[in-house]
Amino acid sequence: MESAFLIEKGVIILVVFGITMLIALYSTFAERVLAGYFQDRLGPNRAGPGGLLQPLADGVKMFTKEDFIPETPNKLLFILGPGLAMTTALMTSAVIPWGRQLTLFGYTATLQAADINIAILYVFGVISIGVYGIMIGGWASNNKFSLLGAVRASSQMISYEVAMGLSMIAVLMVSGSLSMHEIAENQHGFIDWNWHGHKFAWPSWYVFKQPLAFLIFLICAFAETNRTPFDLPECESELVGGYHTEYSSMKLGFFLFAEYVNMFISSAIIAIVFFGGYNYPGMDWVHSTLGGNAETIIGTLVLFAKIFFFIFFYMWVRWTVPRFRYDQLMNLGWKILMPLAILNIVITGIVLIATGA
Amino acid sequence: MTDYGSISLTGRKIDVSQKEMTFSEKLYLPGIIKGMGITLKHFFSKKVTVQYPDEKREFSPVYRGQHILMRDENGAERCTACGLCALACPAEAITMTSAERKPGEENLYREEKYASVYEINMLRCIFCGLCEEACPKEAIFLTEKISNADYSREGFIFGKDKLVLKPEQQVL
Numbered sequence: 001m002e003s004a005f006l007i008e009k010g011v012i013i014l015v016v017f018g019i020t021m022l023i024a025l026y027s028t029f030a031e032r033v034l035a036g037y038f039q040d041r042l043g044p045n046r047a048g049p050g051g052l053l054q055p056l057a058d059g060v061k062m063f064t065k066e067d068f069i070p071e072t073p074n075k076l077l078f079i080l081g082p083g084l085a086m087t088t089a090l091m092t093s094a095v096i097p098w099g100r101q102l103t104l105f106g107y108t109a110t111l112q113a114a115d116i117n118i119a120i121l122y123v124f125g126v127i128s129i130g131v132y133g134i135m136i137g138g139w140a141s142n143n144k145f146s147l148l149g150a151v152r153a154s155s156q157m158i159s160y161e162v163a164m165g166l167s168m169i170a171v172l173m174v175s176g177s178l179s180m181h182e183i184a185e186n187q188h189g190f191i192d193w194n195w196h197g198h199k200f201a202w203p204s205w206y207v208f209k210q211p212l213a214f215l216i217f218l219i220c221a222f223a224e225t226n227r228t229p230f231d232l233p234e235c236e237s238e239l240v241g242g243y244h245t246e247y248s249s250m251k252l253g254f255f256l257f258a259e260y261v262n263m264f265i266s267s268a269i270i271a272i273v274f275f276g277g278y279n280y281p282g283m284d285w286v287h288s289t290l291g292g293n294a295e296t297i298i299g300t301l302v303l304f305a306k307i308f309f310f311i312f313f314y315m316w317v318r319w320t321v322p323r324f325r326y327d328q329l330m331n332l333g334w335k336i337l338m339p340l341a342i343l344n345i346v347i348t349g350i351v352l353i354a355t356g357a
Numbered sequence: 358m359t360d361y362g363s364i365s366l367t368g369r370k371i372d373v374s375q376k377e378m379t380f381s382e383k384l385y386l387p388g389i390i391k392g393m394g395i396t397l398k399h400f401f402s403k404k405v406t407v408q409y410p411d412e413k414r415e416f417s418p419v420y421r422g423q424h425i426l427m428r429d430e431n432g433a434e435r436c437t438a439c440g441l442c443a444l445a446c447p448a449e450a451i452t453m454t455s456a457e458r459k460p461g462e463e464n465l466y467r468e469e470k471y472a473s474v475y476e477i478n479m480l481r482c483i484f485c486g487l488c489e490e491a492c493p494k495e496a497i498f499l500t501e502k503i504s505n506a507d508y509s510r511e512g513f514i515f516g517k518d519k520l521v522l523k524p525e526q527q528v529l
């Protein structure tokens with residue numbers, strides 16, 4: 001039993017790692033194609049059918065570039081930076097529930113690497129460590145622009161973590177659990193809603209119960225992943241390249257890749273916490289007619305559809321909203337989002353007590 | 358006295374206003390949603406890209422591209438090396454050396470004098486078409502061909518091998 005458990009978790013970790021890498025790889029391609037489409041262009045379509053081999057070409061290019069290390073007393077830290085950024089980006093996927101149980105050859109496996117009861121706390125912890133990758137990389141570059149980019153990145157991420165955590169607390173008050181698995185399970189089914197004699201059934205997703213928390217979390221997720229309109233850490237027009245100015249070859253690749261992995265993981269977290277995760281309308285019907293495996297597989301596909309929508313949303317916003325000024329960024333984080341998140345907690349508390357939940 | 362501040366030469370002058378933002382403007386969100394609607398409209402709109410080597414943009418009938426030295430109806434070169442094109446050229450891109458036609462070369466060169474060397478420096482050429490206008494023998498024309506890129510400066514000096522119309526291309 002013990003070895004079967006280890007094999008199950010090992011397989012899930014490997015598969016999730018592979019899928020994460022694949023999606024991050026093709027996110028770079030999707031970003032370029034979508035950028036083209038949003039600007040009335042076609043984007044890269046020369047390498048392979050429809051340009052599908054473009055990420056491979058980019059990867060080969062990255063690997064064959066000169067691996068340059070600048071004149072710096074901290075060579076080890078310089079190498080550690082991108083590695084740390086990549087590691088923390090990949091670590092979060094361990095607690096994400098990708099689906100319900102899957103029964104294969106009489107063995108039941110849960111599609112989650114680790115169902116720990118403090119999953120949300122773990123996610124926030126790992127995200128905070130993510131700052132160190134950028135900070136160490138920028139510091140070890142021995143370059144003013146890199147250091148400025150790193151300082152911006154760390155202050156931005158620390159500021160937005162506050163509002164992000166506070167917005168999540170309101171959700172946790174409703175869910176009553178820190179486990180990602182239980183948060184996803186809580187959003188199963190429908191809320192019946194009676195309005196002047198008309199009956200409506202909403203999916204019981206937390207986005208309908210906590211719209212304000214969702215909005216705050218979404219904005220903070222953009223800031224945490226350093227995506228436009230909060231991409232001040234790299235900010236080509238002001239800081240050359242920000243914290244990765246001095247990086248080249250695959251070290252730069254790791255930094256850029258970590259951003260896309262982060263984007264995928266944060267899309268997954270948004271989909272699971274606010275949009276029901278692997279839950280979809282008609283789930284119980286599928287379970288009773290087609291069985292548990294079909295229910296799980298469709299659920300996982302639905303989860304990925306939701307994730308892909310949010311990845312698209314990230315890119316859509318990137319090509320719409322221009323970059324914030326630094327004081328606007330700080331004003332938004334501390335003076336608007338944080339008070340709003342606290343207000344949301346208070347309102348949630350009052351409603352929970354009033355309804356006796 | 359004229360108020361010089363109100364003059365607008367293009368008629369498109371807009372005064373900059375620094376008025377206080379309204380509440381909905383301060384929220385940013387309505388503006389962002391509106392902007393995202395605009396980008397989504399562009400996402401589905403027709404793409405303007407011309408995929409160059411596969412499809413070529415239609416040229417204007419007066420487009421001036423790479424030069425060509427024409428032959429007459431018998432296949433003999435029309436150019437007599439009079440030098441008027443070189444004289445007309447504002448970029449001084451054209452050089453030539455003249456030579457006298459030997460007996461038995463009547464099928465190669467139309468007149469007694471011809472250009473033994475005719476070179477156009479494509480890096481200097483500005484494709485103005487004045488050589489075409491100056492030519493009294495209707496020998497030089499600017500075609501719709503885009504002149505090729507090259508790796509060396511020498512490669513941009515086009516000699517007669519690249520400029521003279523190939524006999525098999527001639528349409529009578």
